Amino acid sequence: MQLTRESSSRPASPVPFSLFVVVTLVCAATRAASADDAGTTAAPTTPTERKAPKDTATKRASVEMATYGDSDHVGVVTPSVGMSIDNVITGASLRARYLVDVVSGASVDVVSTASRRWTEIRQAGSIEGEYKPRDFGIAVTGSASNEPDYLSYTVGARMTYDLDAKNTTLLLGYAYGHDTIGRHGTPFAVFARELSRATYAAGVTQVIDRATVIGVALDVVIENGDQSKPYRYIPMFAPAVAASAPLGASIDWVTAHRLPERPLEQLPLTRRRFAVTGRFAHRFDGSTVRLSERIYDDTWGLVASTTDMRWIFDVGRRFALWPHARFHVQSPVTFWERAYVSRNAGNGGWDLPEIRTGDRELGPLWTATGGAGVRMFVGADADPRAWAISLQGDVMYTSYQDDLYLTSRTAVLGAVMFEAEL
Amino acid sequence: MMRSFLFCSGLVALLALASACTHVAPYDRGKLAHPTMTDEYDGPASGHVHAVHEGATGGGALGESGCGCN
Numbered sequence: 001m002q003l004t005r006e007s008s009s010r011p012a013s014p015v016p017f018s019l020f021v022v023v024t025l026v027c028a029a030t031r032a033a034s035a036d037d038a039g040t041t042a043a044p045t046t047p048t049e050r051k052a053p054k055d056t057a058t059k060r061a062s063v064e065m066a067t068y069g070d071s072d073h074v075g076v077v078t079p080s081v082g083m084s085i086d087n088v089i090t091g092a093s094l095r096a097r098y099l100v101d102v103v104s105g106a107s108v109d110v111v112s113t114a115s116r117r118w119t120e121i122r123q124a125g126s127i128e129g130e131y132k133p134r135d136f137g138i139a140v141t142g143s144a145s146n147e148p149d150y151l152s153y154t155v156g157a158r159m160t161y162d163l164d165a166k167n168t169t170l171l172l173g174y175a176y177g178h179d180t181i182g183r184h185g186t187p188f189a190v191f192a193r194e195l196s197r198a199t200y201a202a203g204v205t206q207v208i209d210r211a212t213v214i215g216v217a218l219d220v221v222i223e224n225g226d227q228s229k230p231y232r233y234i235p236m237f238a239p240a241v242a243a244s245a246p247l248g249a250s251i252d253w254v255t256a257h258r259l260p261e262r263p264l265e266q267l268p269l270t271r272r273r274f275a276v277t278g279r280f281a282h283r284f285d286g287s288t289v290r291l292s293e294r295i296y297d298d299t300w301g302l303v304a305s306t307t308d309m310r311w312i313f314d315v316g317r318r319f320a321l322w323p324h325a326r327f328h329v330q331s332p333v334t335f336w337e338r339a340y341v342s343r344n345a346g347n348g349g350w351d352l353p354e355i356r357t358g359d360r361e362l363g364p365l366w367t368a369t370g371g372a373g374v375r376m377f378v379g380a381d382a383d384p385r386a387w388a389i390s391l392q393g394d395v396m397y398t399s400y401q402d403d404l405y406l407t408s409r410t411a412v413l414g415a416v417m418f419e420a421e422l
Numbered sequence: 423m424m425r426s427f428l429f430c431s432g433l434v435a436l437l438a439l440a441s442a443c444t445h446v447a448p449y450d451r452g453k454l455a456h457p458t459m460t461d462e463y464d465g466p467a468s469g470h471v472h473a474v475h476e477g478a479t480g481g482g483a484l485g486e487s488g489c490g491c492n
Contacts, residue, residue, distance in 0.1 A: 066467030078467040099466050167445055205489070207446050211453040213489060219480035275480025281459050288458035296478035304478035312458045320458065328476050361477045373463065385457060394468070398475065411475075415465050 057087040059422040070396075070411035074105040091133035098125045108405040109358070112251045113233055122147045135162040141175065149182040156199070166207075171217065173201035183230050195225030211283040221273040232265040234356045235404070236342035245339035248400075248407035259342055261350040265357050268335075273298040287313045301334035302362065318377045318384050324394060326369035333362045338402045364401035369394050371413075379421070386421040460489045 061083050068076040080099030087093065101124070106117040126143035137160045145152040156175025163170065177197035182188045203217030235258040237245060246253070277294040289311045296304040305328070312322040335355040343351045373392030377384035393414040400406050446454070453459070464472075473479065 064465045064467065066465060068467065068471055076467075076471075078470075080466050082466075097466060101470070164445065165448060167443070206443060207451075207454065208442055209444050210446050210450050213454060213459070217481060219482075221479060273479060275478065277481030283453035283456050283459055288456065290459075292481065294478065294481045296480060302477050304476065306476060306478060306481075310463055312463075314458075322463070324463075326472075328472075328478070330477050333477075361475065365477075367475060392463070396471075396475065411471075413468060413471055415467055417465055 056089045057085050060084045060086075060419065061422060062417055062419040064415055064417040066413065066415035068411065068413045070409055072105075072107040072406065072409050074103070074107050076104075077102045091131055091137070093130045094128070095130075096125070096127040099123070108251065109232070112254065112405060113231075120147060122150075132160065135166075136160070149184045149186075151180040151182075151188075153178055154197075158201070168207070169205040171201065171203040171205070173199070175199040175201075179225070179227075181227070181230065191230070193226045193228075193230070195223065195227050197224075198222045205279075213281050215279040217277045217279075219273075219275040219277070221271075221275075223271040223273070224269065226267070226269055227271075228265045228267045228357075229359070230264065232358050233262045234265055234340055234358050235259075236261050236263070236350070236352065237339045239341050239343075242337075242339035242341045245404065247338070247402065249339075249404045251405065254404055259350070261342055261352070263350075263352050263356065265359070266355055267357055268300060268355055271298060271300055287311060296330075300362070302330055302332070304328065304330035320375045320377075322373050324369070324371045324373065324392070326394075327366070328369075329366040330364065332364045332402065333357070336363050336402070338363075338404060358404075360400055360403045360406065363403055365398055366401075367396055367398040369396045371395060383421075388417075388419045390417040390419070391415075454489060 062081070064078075064080045064082075066076075066078040066080075068074075068078070078099055078101050080097060082095070082097040084095040085093060101122040102119070103122065104117060104119040110116075110118065122145060124143065124145040126141065128139055128141045130137060130139035132138070139158045139160075141154070141156045141158070143154045154175050154177035156173060158171065158173035161170045162168070175198070177199070179195040179197070180188060181193040181195060183191050198221070200220045200222075201217060203215060205213060205215040207213050235254050237258055241257050245257070273296070275294055275296045277292060280289075280291040282289050290309070292306075292308045294304075294306040296302070296306070306326070307328075308324075308326045310322050310324045312320050315321055335353075335357065337353075337356070340353050340356050342353070345351045371392060371394030373390060375388050375390040377386075377388050379386030379388075391414075393412065396409075396411040396413070398409045398411070400408060469482075
């Protein structure tokens, strides 16, 4: 999903094929698990003595409906469905999820290019299988995402190894992703950019005491390819005008002062991203606090810190309540400019900066998020958590420190989720 | 300077916590196994919104790296 894409596009009809695949795989896995259970049972001598095999698998399903809206006139509705089968005895599990994003936008980036409001549908599915019979576990993952002008898939594997009677767990992971970036209405055979992404992850989780666990992980992401947005045009200014461009300059100001030349965005063709993430979780008598901190750095010069905290309070056996807070702050990439400078080259062309961007998520910004949630356990008295309904909402305020068009954005994200153990 | 400070701070915090570890027997992990220690509270939409709003990425695999709870 590209919330700030500058295009006018028509909605694509959702194809339920991905959903069909997910449901089929989950059903097949259910039958396989049942067959395994049958295989461990003594063979019956006659049909009348045959006993139904005990199904030791735990099956869960969830449905979520989320909505997003912001002060930049972007709205998203995201229904999703998830299923999982876990068999603790055999150590096997299978998880799958399918979602649809319906995005509509008339953001300032769209309006500044005289484009119409656009609506677009993204479909995404993911599946994961894991086998961990004892201390060593391996998981394989796959995901795919489809938009009319953007295709993406990722495959990966992850290994975990428990040490010291599961007081310490090591993690190693690798994933490869490939994106095909196109233009709406143009076949990929005519216009397409390829982007590859290799992700390496290593981590360790350590039990500190009877109620505390910490973890730390390192992620290295290597991206190769042109990820410039094919719709994003960058206004250019004469040197004296660029120096006086005001923070949050209006569309009218930019239109009145920019040069006639307005090139497309051009980003560097490689990017190396590094993140160190720490996690802390502690269980008190009637509540749980969960903290995480991510420190991020990349070869484009962006340095960021993201802090997330959730404190979950038990309210009897049937309710849990939590406040949620998140704070993200980042520096700009090295090639960030509020107003790019261009000069007439004298031969009819323009002397443009080789690297240029209008992606404000690459500029200096901070985002403060505050929210809350409640989970109601509506299962039977013997196991209230078997069925649950969750409601949660977050308000996100972003301050853009050095941008045209916008100085801030306020967004609201709300979600309702139903979970059931089948 | 800022990068060095951030990484050194993280390293010191990690070492301080790791040095405080005590071995916890499997029968003594009731609190570690509590659902609130491991349940997912961010749905798929929330994760995607954060990915779009923030220029940083990473940390997703940490939730899969164990809980010491069983």
